[in-house]
Amino acid sequence: MWRAAPLAGRFARAAFASAAAALVVSQAPTAVVAAEWSGRLEGHGGPVKSIVLSRDETRALSASFDYSVILWQRQDQGAGVVHRLIGHDAPVNDVRFLPADRAVSVGDDGAILLWGLGTGQVLDRVDTGEEKLIQVRAAPDGNFVVAASWDHTARVFALAGDRLVEAPRLEGHRGPVNAVAITPDGAGVYTAAYDGGIRLFDRATGGLLREVYRHGWGVNVLALTGDGRRLVFGAADGTLAVLDPLSGEIVKQLASHTRPVLALALSADGRRLAGGGGDGAIRVYATDDWHLLEAYDNPHGPVWGLALNRDGRRALHVGLDDHVSVWQVNPRVAFDDSGQSAPRRFQVGETGDPGARQFARKCSVCHTLTPADGNRAGPTLHGLFGRRAGSLPGYPYSKALREAGFIWTEETVSDLFARGPDLVTPGSKMPLQRLTDQEERRALVAYLKRATAPKGMPAPGQPPAGQAEDERR
Ligand code: HEC
Known part of the structure; x- marks a missing residue:
């Protein structure tokens, strides 16, 4: 069902696009490629x-909480899914293109994966067995990450x-490392941390050359200009500032955010x-004198990731939504809110059912309740009760669940x-979570029992609540 899902319902277009993209790639790469990214x-x-974005900007990679990476191909209308890269065992935090049609990704599972983009398969992986890996950057020549x-x-x-061959680690920070930036010659790496x-x-050598700057708050993101002479950083207190990394002096304070700065992107021409x-604000600056060109407020929550196209006229941004949004910076187009469905993430709604709320x-x-919508991080829970654990065809279960060997019942789900x-x-691969309150557990299981029942057999007097909720999107 996991893999069949794209053929049904709202994924039909993506699936077609995917097939078309495959054709395009093998026959005439430029023939039907649209001039710009647009839509969602x-x-x-x-x-x-x-x-x-890829260097030629015809393709994009996105990393998601749903444990997957998607390779996109720009098309006449919007974009098509070329491959879903399935391999991480937890949310994927970051991804980058590499030369020779490859990519690298990192996730909450502490794993770094090397992908072949022609096939969408994992070429190599290293499980650090440690904490999450939050960001990854590739050297300009692609020889290391x-x-x-x-x-x-x-x-x-x-x-x-x-x-992937592990080289000396860069050690010494007193907190999680959030961001890295590689010097243009590849000889140096800047790191920024919670400390x-x-x-x-x-x-x-992995040796520390110097501390470049010390900020009073955790530093979340870094961007190094193409000439290596300016280092921009964004911090947890909303500071966005431009540093001279040689002198360690702040060259320019950019407008601060009211929440942490979470994303930074430079255009390939280096001019934007x-x-x-976290406040949803996106601001675009000219890098010659750092003046503000455009400012927008994303009405849909925090901005976790950003990409600018070559000349900085389009920004792709991501966050709590399931999709990548494209915003036309120049000529200026305001955020278009028309036709926005209510974001799925806050579907808590006004419901008196404590189980539905849970x-x-x-x-x-991570889970849907309908049969044909299975590509979240976890398998659809439709038809859960009576199903053997780890048995839904097509969903990439962990070995642990595949071999668990028990049936999902009210008792086992509660347990x-x-x-x-x-x-x-x-x-x-399930995240660690417990519901210690017995009443809450009972309510959740009762709700699941109703909402996952195969169509046509809702429990007496109850609409299949989850389904109704899902279809409204
Ligand atoms: C962050 C994502 C995430 C969240 C949140 C999450 N799950 Fe899961 N769930 C998963 C993944 C991934 C799997 C597959 C695990 C594996 O293969 O080891 C899974 C598997 C399951 C299964 C087994 C399904 C099967 O086919 O065997 C059940 C049941 C389940 N989850 C119920 C729940 C319930 C109920 C909640 C909320 C209380 C929940 N999950 C929250 C990710 C999540």
Whole structure:
């Protein structure tokens, strides 16, 4: 069902687009490619954390909370899904293109994956076994990548053929490392961390060269200009500032955000910088004198990821929505709110059913209740009761769940959250969560029982609530 889902309902267009994209790639790459990115890129089953454009800007990669990465191809109308890259065991935080039609991604699972984009398959992976990897950047020549880890280090991996080879770690921060930036010559790596420090390391030896700057708050994001002479950073206190990394002086304070700065992007021509924040604000600056060109407020929540096209006229931005949004910066077009469906994420709604509320808050970001909508992080729960654990065809279950060998009943579902997935199905990809309150558990299970019942057999007197909710989107 997982793989069949794109052929049905709202994914029909993406599936067609995907087939078309495959054709386009093999026959005439430029023939039907639209001049610009536009519209929305729909296909993820959860919030999107990162977005990046290929060098020629005909393709994009997005990393999502739904445990997947999508490779997109720009088309006459919108964009098509070329491949879904399935391999992470947790939300994917960041992704970057690499030369030779490859990509690299990192996730909450602490894994770094190397992908072949021709096939959409994993070429190599390293499981650090540590904390989450939050960001990844590729060297200009593509010979190595650096990942920011919440284990307080940055991980450097050389690319040897299609293998990731771990090089000396960049160590010494006193908190999670949030961001990295590689110098144009590839010799140095800047790191930024929760401890408020920005440091410069020697990439080859892993040695600390110097602390470049110390900020009073955690630093979330970095962007180094193409000439390497300016380092822009965004921090948890909303500061967005331009540094001279040689002198460690602030060259310019850009307008601050009212919430943490979460995303930064430079255009390929180097003339535009965009910053995005937890407050939903996106601002675009001219990098020659850092004056503000445009400012917008995303009405749909925080901006987690940003990409600018070559000349900075289009911004692709992502956040809590399931889709990638494209915004035309110049000529200026205001955010178009018409036809926006209510964002799925806050589908809690006004419901008197405590079980429905539990589901909306704690499960709906990863699970649907309908049969043909299965590509969130977890499998659809439609028809759950009576189903053997880990048995839905096509969904990429962990080995732990595939081999769990029990049937989902009111008792086993309740037990899953009484004791927690880590104890009931050790090794599962399910996030660790427990519902210790027995009443809450009972309400959730009762709701699931109704809402996952196959069509035509809702429980007496009850509409299949989850379904109705889903169809409204
Ligand atoms: C962050 C994402 C996420 C959240 C939130 C989440 N799940 Fe899951 N769930 C998963 C994943 C991923 C799997 C597949 C696990 C595996 O393969 O090991 C899964 C599997 C399951 C299964 C087993 C399904 C099967 O076919 O065997 C059940 C039941 C389930 N989840 C119920 C829930 C309920 C109920 C909630 C809310 C209380 C919830 N999940 C919240 C990601 C999530």
